[in-house]
Amino acid sequence: MSAAREHWGSRFGFIMAAAGSAVGIGNIWRFPYTTGNNGGGAFLLIYLAMVLGFGIALATAEMLVGRSAQRNPVGAFRILGGKGWPLVGYAGALTGFVILSFYIIVAGWTLAYIWLMASGQLHTTDPEQLNQVFGSFVADPVRPIAYSALFMGLTAWIVAGGIAHGIERWNKVLMPSLFIILLVLVARSLTLPGGMAGVEFYLKPDFSKVTAHTFYDAIAQVFFSLSIGMGTLLTYGSYLSKNEHLPKAALTVAMIDTGVAVLAGLMIMPAVFAFGFNPSAGPGLTFVTLPAVFASMPGGDLFGVLFFSLLAIAALTSAISILEPMVSYFVDEHAASRHKTVIIASLVCFALGIPASLSFGLTAGFTIAGKNWFDLMDFLANNIMLPLGGLLTAIFVGWVWKDAVKELRNQGALSLRWAPLWLLVLRFLAPLGILWIMLSALFG
Numbered sequence: 001m002s003a004a005r006e007h008w009g010s011r012f013g014f015i016m017a018a019a020g021s022a023v024g025i026g027n028i029w030r031f032p033y034t035t036g037n038n039g040g041g042a043f044l045l046i047y048l049a050m051v052l053g054f055g056i057a058l059a060t061a062e063m064l065v066g067r068s069a070q071r072n073p074v075g076a077f078r079i080l081g082g083k084g085w086p087l088v089g090y091a092g093a094l095t096g097f098v099i100l101s102f103y104i105i106v107a108g109w110t111l112a113y114i115w116l117m118a119s120g121q122l123h124t125t126d127p128e129q130l131n132q133v134f135g136s137f138v139a140d141p142v143r144p145i146a147y148s149a150l151f152m153g154l155t156a157w158i159v160a161g162g163i164a165h166g167i168e169r170w171n172k173v174l175m176p177s178l179f180i181i182l183l184v185l186v187a188r189s190l191t192l193p194g195g196m197a198g199v200e201f202y203l204k205p206d207f208s209k210v211t212a213h214t215f216y217d218a219i220a221q222v223f224f225s226l227s228i229g230m231g232t233l234l235t236y237g238s239y240l241s242k243n244e245h246l247p248k249a250a251l252t253v254a255m256i257d258t259g260v261a262v263l264a265g266l267m268i269m270p271a272v273f274a275f276g277f278n279p280s281a282g283p284g285l286t287f288v289t290l291p292a293v294f295a296s297m298p299g300g301d302l303f304g305v306l307f308f309s310l311l312a313i314a315a316l317t318s319a320i321s322i323l324e325p326m327v328s329y330f331v332d333e334h335a336a337s338r339h340k341t342v343i344i345a346s347l348v349c350f351a352l353g354i355p356a357s358l359s360f361g362l363t364a365g366f367t368i369a370g371k372n373w374f375d376l377m378d379f380l381a382n383n384i385m386l387p388l389g390g391l392l393t394a395i396f397v398g399w400v401w402k403d404a405v406k407e408l409r410n411q412g413a414l415s416l417r418w419a420p421l422w423l424l425v426l427r428f429l430a431p432l433g434i435l436w437i438m439l440s441a442l443f444g
């Protein structure tokens with residue numbers, strides 16, 4: 001079985017794929033408004049501390065498990081851990097379905113907005129009017145679902161191509177395009193007169209806004225943004241050969257991911273301030289405020305199309321990485337065909353997306369614990385399932401899997417020097433920190 005396992009064609013390809021997974025809607029849509037609402041630079045500092053404190057260690061751990069076992073998450077935990085541990089892999093697959101069910105909805109909106117932008121239908125500087133356009137679009141029972149079907153189809157098509165010829169090939173084209181578009185947009189935004197006020201709002205620390213919830217938001221953002229806790233990095237690691245230097249790869253991916261998140265804010269906030277719009281618009285910042293910003297700007301239609309294309313690319317390279325672990329599970333463990341598995345898994349994800357989309361319209365009144373279906377899935381995945389998956393992975397690699405350090409040591413001097421610290425983080429800092437933050441936010 002494993003003899004025929006596909007591998008990445010190059011180191012660059014693997015890094016682009018892992019960075020593609022990390023850089024997503026989380027960076028461009030969620031990070032800027034979460035930072036804006038949580039005290040700007042204060043949130044950024046807490047976030048950075050968490051990425052350095054345990055994000056990189058956990059990303060390394062996940063990739064190491066995959067690389068050593070050369071298997072999907074369920075198989076990897078079975079081979080290395082035995083009894084009980086495959087449950088972590090199954091939980092990860094379940095998390096993947098939950099995430100994709102809402103991810104493809106937002107991704108579908110971005111596809112729709114490329115079209116609305118290009119056809120001039122968003123050409124107004126009145127946020128009220130744009131709010132209505134957005135509200136009636138997301139509440140529509142058909143259009144957003146059709147766009148999410150299109151997006152799911154694209155994702156499935158790439159994953160069906162396999163590792164080197166599908167996932168890697170597309171990431172190698174899409175990620176560099178994403179960086180170029182991002183830099184063009186950041187340069188445009190920062191050179192607008194009055195934009196500096198946005199930079200100040202975004203980066204100036206305001207510690208009075210920091211509460212227990214800020215830490216919870218930060219931890220959820222670390223997991224979601226770095227794609228930790230559901231087996232994505234584990235699966236991508238399983239397509240690596242033994243000589244890849246994992247801590248360096250994890251550090252590179254974390255730097256790219258954090259860099260893009262910070263740049264996303266520097267792309268959005270200065271433009272919002274330059275034209276006098278409200279920076280605290282929350283999730284609507286992207287789909288309501290930004291079109292008004294583009295309409296105020298010379299050549300704004302073009303920048304708008306570029307922006308929503310950027311978001312769609314980021315979403316696509318992430319969605320691929322959420323689908324792949326489930327596919328690799330069926331291919332490894334049940335000798336299923338990749339094509340058939342991709343089609344079936346995508347149809348299931350699409351079906352699960354329908355209630356998420358309808359919760360903005362038809363079923364908006366139906367809530368559980370005050371949350372509609374979309375928010376509930378989002379909350380479950382980000383605030384509970386991913387941190388829990390990360391916690392269990394840390395415990396597994398730190399305490400249960402005896403060969404962890406030996407496997408890491410195979411990779412040369414740097415890992416050797418950092419190995420004790422890495423183990424310390426996995427054994428104590430990460431599990432206790434994650435538990436403490438989750439409990440104090442949920443019950444505090």
Ligand code: PHE
Nearest residue numbers: 022024025026027224225227
């Ligand atoms: N990291 C992606 C983002 O920021 C989302 C993601 C989560 C991808 C979990 C894979 C696994 O949008």
